[in-house]
Amino acid sequence: MSLSLENPIQIIESGKPGKTVAIFAGIHGNEQVGVRALQMITKDLKIKSGKVYLVLANPEAIKQNIREINKNLNRLFLVNNSGNTFEDALAKDLMKILDKSDALLDIHASNSKITKPFVIFNKYASDIAKKLNFEIISTGWNKFHHGSTDEYMETIGKPGLCTECGSVFETEKDIPLAIQSIYQFLKYFDLIDSEVKYNDKPQKYLSILNMAIKETSDFRFTKTFNDFDILDEGEVFATDGEKRYVAGSNECIIFPRENKPIGGEVFVLCKIQETI
Numbered sequence: 001m002s003l004s005l006e007n008p009i010q011i012i013e014s015g016k017p018g019k020t021v022a023i024f025a026g027i028h029g030n031e032q033v034g035v036r037a038l039q040m041i042t043k044d045l046k047i048k049s050g051k052v053y054l055v056l057a058n059p060e061a062i063k064q065n066i067r068e069i070n071k072n073l074n075r076l077f078l079v080n081n082s083g084n085t086f087e088d089a090l091a092k093d094l095m096k097i098l099d100k101s102d103a104l105l106d107i108h109a110s111n112s113k114i115t116k117p118f119v120i121f122n123k124y125a126s127d128i129a130k131k132l133n134f135e136i137i138s139t140g141w142n143k144f145h146h147g148s149t150d151e152y153m154e155t156i157g158k159p160g161l162c163t164e165c166g167s168v169f170e171t172e173k174d175i176p177l178a179i180q181s182i183y184q185f186l187k188y189f190d191l192i193d194s195e196v197k198y199n200d201k202p203q204k205y206l207s208i209l210n211m212a213i214k215e216t217s218d219f220r221f222t223k224t225f226n227d228f229d230i231l232d233e234g235e236v237f238a239t240d241g242e243k244r245y246v247a248g249s250n251e252c253i254i255f256p257r258e259n260k261p262i263g264g265e266v267f268v269l270c271k272i273q274e275t276i
């Protein structure tokens with residue numbers, strides 16, 4: 001049976017020894033780029049070794065084109081998850097697949113209108129991240145985003161990558177990038193002989209410094225920021241009541257979201273690095 005919302009997990013086996021890998025899409029149901037990419041490649045995908053799990057992670061949210069039903073699924077990949085919501089049950093099932101897998105590619109999209117594709121990689125996946133055709137690769141998210149798929153993979157000592165394939169407002173645009181990264185990932189683990197080439201362009205490396213939480217209803221950015229805007233050193237770029245956020249050297253901003261409720265994430269601050 002081919003991959004669909006009624007049959008959201010497809011296992012392709014080569015019958016030969018090799019790596020077992022997992023490719024997830026639709027952890028957030030409104031991020032459809034990976035869902036479309038997986039559905040496009042699944043019918044013709046043949047592998048020469050090992051085994052691959054192709055997974056539409058949150059079929060109900062995908063069907064409704066919403067981020068989640070009850071909870072953010074990408075905060076629930078926790079070894080001791082004892083939650084009882086719809087998404088907690090999903091996470092527990094999906095962790096069983098990750099336990100059986102040697103590596104994970106998890107395809108997302110940004111909820112920002114103006115953004116750029118980028119990769120989030122855990123500490124075992126920097127080499128693969130360099131091989132994907134993304135201009136920006138980033139690490140250090142797990143200090144703030146506990147329960148993500150790539151953090152879970154790090155916890156169990158395995159490579160995990162999350163690709164953010166453009167904006168949810170332009171799903172079509174980055175489907176080719178998502179498909180290409182699936183083939184690059186499968187080639188890296190020797191599951192396919194693909195003609196797809198690895199990235200040969202320079203990449204920008206970001207490490208996450210801070211994820212800011214809204215403390216008062218007076219949180220404001222000093223101007224409109226988009227994903228990856230570079231901040232001037234010493235610039236006050238946001239205020240939250242009495243608090244002032246001042247940029248350090250070589251810093252940029254991701255996911256600026258002024259209108260979050262108190263306690264919500266209002267931005268992520270990154271250091272731009274020369275090397276990983």
Ligand SMILES: [Zn+2]
Pocket residue numbers: 027028031108109
């Ligand atoms: Zn997402």
